[in-house]
Amino acid sequence: MYAQMVETGSTSVKKLEAMEPQERAFQERVDAGIKIEPRDWMPAAYRKTLVRQISQHAHSEYVGMLPEANWLTRAPTLKRKAILMAKIQDEAGHGLYLYSAAETLGVARDDLYQDLLAGKAKYSSIFNYPTLSWADIGAIGWLVDGSAIVNQIPLCRCSYGPYARAMVRVCKEESFHQRQGFEIMTTLARGTPEQKAMAQDALNRWWWPSLAMHGPADDKSANSAQSMAWKIKRHSNDELRQRFIDQTVPQIEFLGLDLPDPDLKWNEARGHYDFGQIDWVEFFNVVNGKGPCNAERLAARKKAWDEGAWVREALNAHALKHAPQQAAA
Numbered sequence: 001m002y003a004q005m006v007e008t009g010s011t012s013v014k015k016l017e018a019m020e021p022q023e024r025a026f027q028e029r030v031d032a033g034i035k036i037e038p039r040d041w042m043p044a045a046y047r048k049t050l051v052r053q054i055s056q057h058a059h060s061e062y063v064g065m066l067p068e069a070n071w072l073t074r075a076p077t078l079k080r081k082a083i084l085m086a087k088i089q090d091e092a093g094h095g096l097y098l099y100s101a102a103e104t105l106g107v108a109r110d111d112l113y114q115d116l117l118a119g120k121a122k123y124s125s126i127f128n129y130p131t132l133s134w135a136d137i138g139a140i141g142w143l144v145d146g147s148a149i150v151n152q153i154p155l156c157r158c159s160y161g162p163y164a165r166a167m168v169r170v171c172k173e174e175s176f177h178q179r180q181g182f183e184i185m186t187t188l189a190r191g192t193p194e195q196k197a198m199a200q201d202a203l204n205r206w207w208w209p210s211l212a213m214h215g216p217a218d219d220k221s222a223n224s225a226q227s228m229a230w231k232i233k234r235h236s237n238d239e240l241r242q243r244f245i246d247q248t249v250p251q252i253e254f255l256g257l258d259l260p261d262p263d264l265k266w267n268e269a270r271g272h273y274d275f276g277q278i279d280w281v282e283f284f285n286v287v288n289g290k291g292p293c294n295a296e297r298l299a300a301r302k303k304a305w306d307e308g309a310w311v312r313e314a315l316n317a318h319a320l321k322h323a324p325q326q327a328a329a
């Protein structure tokens with residue numbers, strides 16, 4: 001059983017025999033693949049872990065709109081602009097599903113969001129890098145949404161029902177995002193030498209952050225062991241990172257671009273690609289607020305929140321005005 005097996009990272013997982021009856025019954029339901037729903041009893045730490053992961057995921061979707069929004073006014077054609085606008089709106093929608101899923105755990109969306117604005121909550125490291133050229137929009141769809149899909153497909157089988165169900169639709173939309181990114185890269189890679197060079201530069205810059213986005217190596221991942229025992233996470237960070245690399249290298253070759261890492265080589269014995277060292281110092285700097293765009297991203301979200309105050313006030317006034325009719329109905 002998972003609860004007895006998993007022991008990675010810096011945490012160890014309580015064994016089934018050591019659990020109180022209620023917790024043991026909960027773990028047995030999880031082990032049997034039965035979904036946990038909002039009104040079911042759950043250990044406080046399971047609830048806390050879900051709130052942490054789902055809210056970080058929601059914040060990532062919201063902040064994640066910003067790097068691509070930078071190119072909305074400069075998309076090369078009207079069609080590209082319409083596609084990009086639809087993609088960015090999808091990301092906002094994903095944020096909304098995820099905040100709703102978090103709310104089923106008894107937390108308030110406003111509180112979670114205020115933690116983000118105050119710089120107290122984490123969001124994905126990947127969104128703290130700048131989008132310097134149009135090719136970056138291709139690279140984000142291809143590599144960032146590509147990484148997100150590898151991570152999120154297993155989340156469709158997460159033990160917590162509302163999170164798992166939200167992920168089903170998110171993954172369908174992410175799949176469109178990944179394809180539109182790859183299509184931009186294909187067009188550039190088959191274009192003029194300057195366009196191909198732009199695609200190569202974007203690949204070189206986004207490759208390593210896309211690998212790091214899967215989280216710290218397993219032996220440094222504080223939460224993995226327990227999250228896997230609870231079947232919130234179905235695979236470790238390193239497993240998903242390797243899966244992403246294995247599926248993406250042939251796509252780089254298809255595009256005719258150079259590999260962004262000289263150590264990327266197929267390892268026949270492992271049945272996987274070997275790859276070079278990820279810069280974990282850079283990763284933790286970015287996670288701790290010291291990445292190239294952290295301050296800019298939070299300032300943009302704060303500005304949007306402040307400028308939306310009148311909308312929230314109007315909605316509240318409208319709701320108050322109609323409350324008596326609604327109560328009567």
Ligand code: FAQ
Nearest residue numbers: 057060061064091123124125148213215221222223224287
């Ligand atoms: N960035 O113990 P672990 C997207 C933190 S959505 C920042 O391994 P865990 C769609 C972690 O929170 C992208 N922090 O943690 C899109 C923990 O800190 P804490 C977001 C990170 O939770 C595309 C500490 O390090 N996806 O891209 C990162 O077991 C394009 C130790 O790590 C999700 O959120 C990181 N990369 O595993 C949108 C998916 N990695 O909280 C717009 C759901 C780790 O203890 C445009 N989340 N940390 O203080 C997950 O699957 C997991 O939370 C992991 C991390 C795998 C991200």
